[in-house]
Amino acid sequence: MRDPRAGASGTPSGPRLDTIAPPPRHAKLKYRRIILKLSGEALCGSTGGFGIQPEVMRSTADELAEVYALGVQVGIVVGGGNIFRGLKGASAGMDRAQSDYMGMLATVINSLALQDALEKVEVPTRVQTALEIRQIAEPYIRRRAIRHFEKGRFVIFAAGTGNPYFSTDTAAALRAMEVHADALFKATKVEGVYDKDPVKHEGATMYTRMSYERFINERIGVMDGTAATLCRENNLPIRVFKLTEPGNIKRVVFGEPIGTTVEG
Secondary structure (H helix, E strand, O other): OOOOOEOOOOOEOOOOHHHOOOOOOOOOOOOOEEEEEEOHHHHOOOOOOOOOOHHHHHHHHHHHHHHHOOOOEEEEEEOOOOOOOHHHHHHOOOOHHHHHHHHHHHHHHHHHHHHHHHHHOOOOEEEEEOOOOOOOOEEOOHHHHHHHHHOOOEEEEEOOOOOOOOOHHHHHHHHHHHOOOOEEEEEEOOOOEEOOOOOOOOOOOEEOEEEHHHHHHOOOOOOOHHHHHHHHHOOOOEEEEEOOOOOHHHHHHOOOOOOEEEEO
């Protein structure tokens, strides 16, 4: 029998979360619809870059629940590097396309885990995949994703673009254009974009603002060039900030000057 809590994907969506009216939109929000890019490594905490740490998942879900309460429409793209990284497989001798498809499946695992954590804090969520896996998630359909936003649901975009040779950064930029997001949020392990690696250099200086051209030409390692170029061509702001600082996502949606802003 079909689970009575099941949403459009056929999977349970929490304790009748879809019957709850979405929260009203806060009047002082700067960004009303965002795409948040999370790395797979961000979900594994201190486990050495592999696996999913439940405590990190819960804290991330709690942070996002605060953003949900503000009425922000949120799309999330999760990497899969904590399970399998396509480039690493290719460098070890695997076929690049095959390796990338494995990486896409890793992002699906992370997306389902994040969906479960979000629904435990009563945030209605849908997972949409670029690769068709109907038993566990919806296929990616742009208009359906936008409709989910309008109904107050978070949408997690899994499996990258569905094509090899493209990173999840590029997938995040592409989805941001398609759903008309106000900004692309890149949550990282450091405070923002620096002139040199802050882990290796104590005197590293953080930029509060950068132009797209400088971000691309200096090959800033925070995001790949294809994703940054897409944002530049469509004038989409990129906000880079530290994920593990409590309240940072909430501060950024209000437009507070934390981290680094990349724009024209």
